[in-house]
Amino acid sequence: MNIRIISFTDRGRSVSQTLAAALSAHTVQQYAKADGFLPYASVRTFAEESMAQADAVVFVGAAGIAVRAIAPFVRSKDTDPAVLVIDENGNFVISLLSGHIGGANAWTRRLADIVHAIPVITTATDGRGVFAADSWAVQHGCAVKDIREIQYISGALLRGELVGLHSDFPIAGALPDGVQPDTSHDCGMLISVREPERPPFAHTLHVVPRVVHVGVGCKKQTDPCALRTWTEGVLRALRIVPQAVASVSSIDLKREEPAVLALAQAWRVPMHFYSAQQLEQVTGDFPRSDFVRRITGTDNVCQRAAAKASENGSCLLAKTAKDGMTVSIYAKEWRAEF
Structure with missing residues (x-):
């Protein structure tokens, strides 16, 4: 994982160093206007390069700085990196962008544990404890073929409706609430490495194991x-x-x-x-x-x-x-x- 952290104050730099020490198993690059940190020409330049090259981008400072910096470079939820914000005191870790596929929600929880902060996650499925198919896919080494179908699966589960599941692979463990292993529903998940001759659901979220x-x-x-x-x-x-x-x-x-x-x-x-x-x-x-x-x-x-x-x-x-x-x-x- 390539993680880039930018900080703007003495307290922020201290938070950055704490994170870097705890994430030594990853490639962590720390940017700041101070000795011992990587230099950057501007926050905009940092954002442009990081959004294209990093797996996760962490702003230690105000959320507004992060929002304005990344806005011109946001492309798609299946390609954008995880973007997080941590206040300079290390009280809150906010999942700002690409919470599921980019892994920002998972990173938010992890970084919050490191600095003993409160994780702030605003995605509806996470907030209500509903199964998030795209998060599950990423966590299990899968790709999502068409991210537009995510809204139908998540929407149905949030409304309390059932969604189907068809898998070309063996299934282990108890299925999440609201997910049933049949194709009688309007929307559902297909787990397969192959393009189906006929999609099993009207709205099919095709989850592709990278195998x-x-x-x-x-x-x-x-x-x-x-x-x-x-x-x-x-x-x-x-x-x-x-x-x-x-x-x-x-x-x-x-x-x-x-x-x-x-x-x-x-x-x-x-x-x-x-x-x-x-x-x-x-x-x-x-x-x-x-x-x-x-x-x-x-x-x-x-x-x-x-x-x-x-x-x-x-x-x-x-x-x-x-x-x-x-x-x-x-x-x-x-x-x-x-």
Whole structure:
């Protein structure tokens, strides 16, 4: 997590330092007009850069300063970072922006514990103790495909109505109040890595577990556009939504291959490289190629890489080849825990 904190007074800087010390497991950058802190040209510049680069932005000062600073740079609730405000005395921690998907509500509670403050959270579902589907999604490593559907789920629950649930994954634990595992309701949640042929609800909140791992291989100097276009076409053919992809993986011989690196960068996911020995140790029934073994030291690159990245999950696509490119897709084992 990349957390940026800006403070404006001596007391505020003290709060900033307390937070940074407690959050040492994260990348914390402290900004202030004082020695020992990172400089900033203006609050507006700080806000513009932080809204684009940070996961969480903390203003230690007046809420009005934060509101005016971030206003020009607020884009969307599924991309904006968490924004919080703490008064200089450390009495209140306010969740200002992106409370659910950005995690500001959860961070508000955590920072309030650190500085012994009162958390201030104004989202309706949290205020009334109602299940927040978007918060649940983020906490469990999922994406929300269409954030516009959140209002229908939350609105129904706030009115005391029932919402449905359809999951392609096993469900563990007791479902939240108001959520039922059927498709007879007007709105509900779909938990799946695939685009449904027909949405199960009139208003379907599609929650996408990030559990799909894509293994790739290609000949030297493969056109990055060709690899990306083909692999994205493969995903579409399988109806796998892009948000489900958790990583791209290959053999370490491809560590500098532009097409492979560009694919992970385009999808904004981690890139994993494995040695031939690591790939050989992956258990499973894989298509074998003597030619690939002579070149790489292992009989299969893409499928073994996808299997390893997914911790030997389920195979969604065995090794598939085209024009010197190969791809395989696996899904890591996962369950919807409530």
